[in-house]
């Protein structure tokens with residue numbers, strides 16, 4: 049029996065040692081922290097039940113992962129310990145009881161601090177100047193990384209208001225902001241380097257880089273959380289020490305508070321559980337420390353952590369699991385989104401089995417393959433995401449992911465959206481998109497078919513009364529009677545509306561078919577220059593892009609879509625059903641109000657007309673001419689030397705037109 053337990057302990061220790069090297073030395077873990085902690089807990093439980101079998105070299109007594117030879121080694125004046133972990137109220141209640149019992153005072157105050165998810169660093173200042181920075185290492189001896197520490201953005205290299213102390217040690221947590229971390233991983237993905245699982249691993253790796261210029265590019269930051277040495281010994285409140293550190297120019301975390309009991313802590317935990325996704329940096333818990341430092345020796349230490357402190361750990365947000373399949377969802381706009389389906393795994397209190405992969409570029413960048421073991425993460429989002437692949441666990445025969453060649457809803461070949469990372473199904477009859485397409489087609493500014501509300505459209509699509517845009521014009525009384533709760537009057541009205549929609553001008557038809565990036569105003573601009581479907585189809589992409597107010601991507605989108613079979617077929621059928629595919633050219637009449645409801649800004653200098661003449665002309669046509677560009681502006685008429693209004697209009701995506709656009713509003 050005991051032989052079996054011994055073997056079990058050996059096996060656990062071997063696993064733990066293996067993962068410590070991956071984590072502490074290589075900064076490239078193969079399992080999540082929660083999974084690692086479970087191994088440690090299992091070992092500790094076995095050790096507690098079998099004290100005779102405990103190995104003297106057990107990781108249960110050790111801090112960190114030892115020291116590598118890359119940097120000079122340096123012994124800590126005071127050991128750098130870890131923190132005891134608490135996962136629930138019972139653990140925390142134990143902590144409060146223990147402190148009160150040791151001190152014999154119920155009114156103890158505790159400093160409650162966010163546990164910053166980074167790596168600890170010891171900084172020694174001699175006569176006010178930073179002398180050395182040392183990592184925790186194995187707690188006793190660490191690695192000297194002073195040059196790297198000097199790249200930490202908010203670390204003072206000299207302490208200004210120095211108070212005659214020749215030696216002072218400050219400890220803190222070095223971390224990387226989430227945004228900076230995302231950029232680091234993006235660069236690594238582009239360079240084909242293994243990704244970091246989280247900001248903490250990348251901070252740890254960065255601190256130990258051999259080239260401090262590279263460390264500087266990692267944008268390291270620090271929150272200091274402790275002072276040691278003669279100066280600190282004169283202050284016997286931890287909170288007060290933090291305050292004075294701040295006055296000396298160190299950055300302390302602004303969210304530290306004082307609490308007195310478990311109830312207050314529980315409120316704090318609840319509060320931060322909600323708020324911490326909004327912080328710029330990762331936190332993994334709340335650290336409690338007895339505020340009165342004169343009790344530290346009384347309460348004492350284990351070989352691994354101080355007993356006057358504990359760390360409540362938030363539920364784990366990362367896990368590792370195996371990717372079984374990549375399925376594809378078709379969004380309402382036709383965009384195909386890959387979804388990771390994996391072995392169900394517990395994560396932050398729920399079981400998850402799916403994660404979004406965002407887009408196909410993401411899969412390629414991270415080289416995610418079916419069968420891979422992956423790190424998944426929940427963070428602040430409801431939907432988990434795949435952080436990275438664990439390459440060391442990849443099957444040798446695995447192959448890179450191939451882009452889908454079929455839309456899962458309709459089977460047609462998806463297209464790459466020009467200039468974007470998305471793949472899109474462009475089939476106008478794709479069932480997954482039909483409802484949205486019809487709603488758009490029938491909307492007020494498009495074909496304006498009243499009576500085609502959301503619910504009705506849903507029913508029609510479900511019952512296959514409409515299967516594409518063309519089939520709207522094939523609806524008849526008999527078909528409509530199949531719907532629930534309809535009457536003669538409603539049917540007659542709807543058919544009337546559909547018939548009436550055939551008279552909508554061509555620009556509206558062009559807008560209504562829902563070509564990506566072709567909005568209402570853009571459709572109008574195109575039709576003014578190319579007044580029929582035939583003319584548009586004959587136009588080269590350069591000619592389309594040549595129009596004032598039209599971007600290259602927009603022109604490319606129109607050009608490409610008009611050539612897709614499903615669009616060509618749709619326009620052909622529209623034509624034979626009597627929809628308007630030719631613009632009726634109405635020269636404007638004196639006093640007509642073609643620009644009614646439009647808000648227009650005029651800027652710059654013009655060749656043919658003065659600014660005043662242009663303004664008057666637009667007003668005659670019913671436009672409201674205003675002086676500043678806002679999101680409500682419909683057009684910016686832009687001459688030469690336009691100034692800041694042009695940039696403003698571009699940033700708000702207001703349509704910009706030139707002097708030639710004015711010509712159409714002049715009387716013949």
Ligand SMILES: NC(=O)c1ccc[n+]([C@@H]2O[C@H](COP(=O)([O-])OP(=O)(O)OC[C@H]3O[C@@H](n4cnc5c(N)ncnc54)[C@H](O)[C@@H]3O)[C@@H](O)[C@H]2O)c1
Pocket residue numbers: 067068070071072077078079080081082084085111112129130131133161162163164165166167168169220221273335359
């Ligand atoms: N995934 C793996 O394979 C693997 C392997 C080994 C270790 N680990 C993980 O490493 C962790 C253990 O590392 P650890 O010993 O650094 O413990 P820890 O990170 O859980 O806690 C101790 C550390 O918290 C930091 N800290 C942050 N804010 C603080 C504050 N306000 N006051 C004081 N300290 C603060 C300090 O650096 C301190 O050293 C565990 O989470 C474990 O899961 C993971």
Ligand SMILES: [Zn+2]
Pocket residue numbers: 378455456457458459460473474475478479480
């Ligand atoms: Zn499709």
